[in-house]
Amino acid sequence: MSRDTDGLQLTADAYRTIQVRDGHQPEFAQAAYEVLESLEPALKRHPEYLRSGVLERLCEPERQIIFRVPWTDDTGAVRVNRGFRVEFNSALGPYKGGLRFHPSVNIGVIKFLGFEQIFKNALTGLPLGGGKGGSDFDPKGKSDAEIMRFCQSFMTELHRHLGEYTDVPAGDIGVGRREIGYLFGQYKRITNRYESGVLTGKGLNWGGSQVRTEATGYGTVYFVDQMLRARGEQIDGRRVVVSGSGNVAIYAARKVHELGGTVVAMSDSEGYVVDEEGLDIEAVRELKEDRGGRVKDYAEEHPRARFVDNGSIWDVPCAVALPCATQNELDDEAATTLVRNGVVAIGEGANMPTTPGAVKVFQDAGVLFGPGKAANAGGVATSGLEMQQNASRDSWHFDYTDTRLSQIMADIHDSVREMAEGYGAPDNYVLGANIAGFTKVADTMLDLGVI
Known part of the structure; x- marks a missing residue:
């Protein structure tokens, strides 16, 4: 060519x-x-x-690793899953990106996530490359002992590719603090080194960072608030719909509440729950995180709420929509409904939850649209802050870390908007995010030669 x-x-x-x-x-x-x-x-x-x-x-990963993960279930039967790690680009720093344990995981999903991670990490301003990994293992329905044995087998192979200056995984769907603990324990056991910076999302007792649990959800809302403020508006007083009810969705909803917005609907794989006067976010968190319940249980326990097991959560009228569940959950039909019902801003809490057709619908209608590589960068930004604390053998308190996160998200917003303005499209955050992330990585690659 x-x-x-x-x-x-x-x-x-x-x-x-x-x-x-x-x-x-x-x-x-x-x-x-x-x-x-x-x-x-x-x-x-x-x-x-x-x-x-x-x-x-x-567009071509530096390295793609696929490996067998054998483990023994509680009956003594040997199970086999497939593990992945795509080390996509290390121009800016060590590969950084989460591990996802879910039956839908395959090499294409991991490559999509790793590709997005390159630009997301670049936008944070932190020295982080892009990567992603995971397995088609499903933690749901497994005992703690089964999950531990799986994680130990997974890390037995993956550890040889990791290092605080090489590749630093974190959590993602299906990988929380419990799984990170089992993974880190096996890494320490095999290497005989306490390299706390080799994984992020750790427990607070052993090198973890305050705000890491909340970071992706909080960051998404900080970014959306910045978009609205650039138009002289704010989240305060707005009706908000949040898809999902996992970690990102729960803490996005909490931050909306703290900023004066009203979350009227949340969802899971069985349907969605609506309360026109606003959901009790702490009750949702307790239900999901402490009891492992479903959103339909919330409706049963709160008379004002109603559960809907058909249709789409995007049928619920709102001013701000936060897709925080999974990729391609918001299509052009749903986008058209949201626009018709008066939505003014979208913030992607999940990775690529909006289809290309839906993005076009929003942009054509003048709706503010925050793409995931900018809007949900708070998680990896706080992982970077965790790495800083580990490197300095330090630990920061919650408010200080949250202030750092808020400032990083404001800086991301400003750099993305400034780039978009430089190309004559100030409200096109997709253009701004893609070009801002690309130019930083591309310029560095040129400086380093043909790598």
Whole structure:
């Protein structure tokens, strides 16, 4: 391919290569397309990117690791799962990104998440590369002993690829503080080293950071509040719908409440619960985190609330929508409904929860749209803060760490908006986030030679 071609042709060629090589990985192809289609203005302005092959290099992981994870269940039967780690790009620092344990995990899902992580980490301003990992293991229905044995087997293979200056995993769906504890224990056991910076999301007693549990949800709301303030508005007094009821959704809802908004609906895989006067967020947290309940249980315990097991949570009218569940949960039909019902801002708490068609609906309607690589960067930002504390053998209190998180999210918002304004589209946060993240990584790759 000629290096003298224009930006549009170059991005088309890069995407065509992905389709040929990785067409069987739709999530990765979708994530790559969403970034590539935004880059034409940057490629026209910076011809050095056209001659360097930086696009092709960015779209191909530095390393893809797939391995067998054998473990023994409580009956003594041997089970086998598949483990993954995609070390996508280390131009800015060690690979950084979570581990996801869920039956839907495959190499395409991990590549999509790792690709997004490159740009998300770049936007934080912290020296972090991008990576992701996980397994098709399902922790649901497993005993603590089974989860421990699985985690130990998983880390027995993965440990050789990790290090605080090499690759630093964290948690994600299906991987919380319990799983991180089992993983770190096995890493310490095998290596005979107490490298607390090799994993983030740890317990507070052994190197974890305050606010890490809340960080992704809090950060999403901080970002949305910044978007609204740029228009002279705010979350205070707004009706908000939050999809999901896991970690990100719960703490996003809590921060909405703290900023004066009203969360009227939340969901899980069985349906959604609505309370027109506002959900009791601490009751939802207690139900989900302490009792392992479902949102339908909330409706049974709170007379004002009603549970809906059909339709879509996006049918509930709101001013702010926070998709915090999973990828591609909000399609163009749901987006059209939200616009019709008066939505003014969207913040992606999950990774790529909005389909390309839905994003276009929002942008055409002038709705503020915060893409996940900017809006949900609070989790990895606080992981970076955890790494700083581990490196200095320090521990920060909650309010200080939360203030750092809030400032990082404000800085991300400002850098994304400034980049979008520089390209003549101040409210296009997708364009701003993609170009801001890309240019930081691409410039560094050029500085380091052909890597």
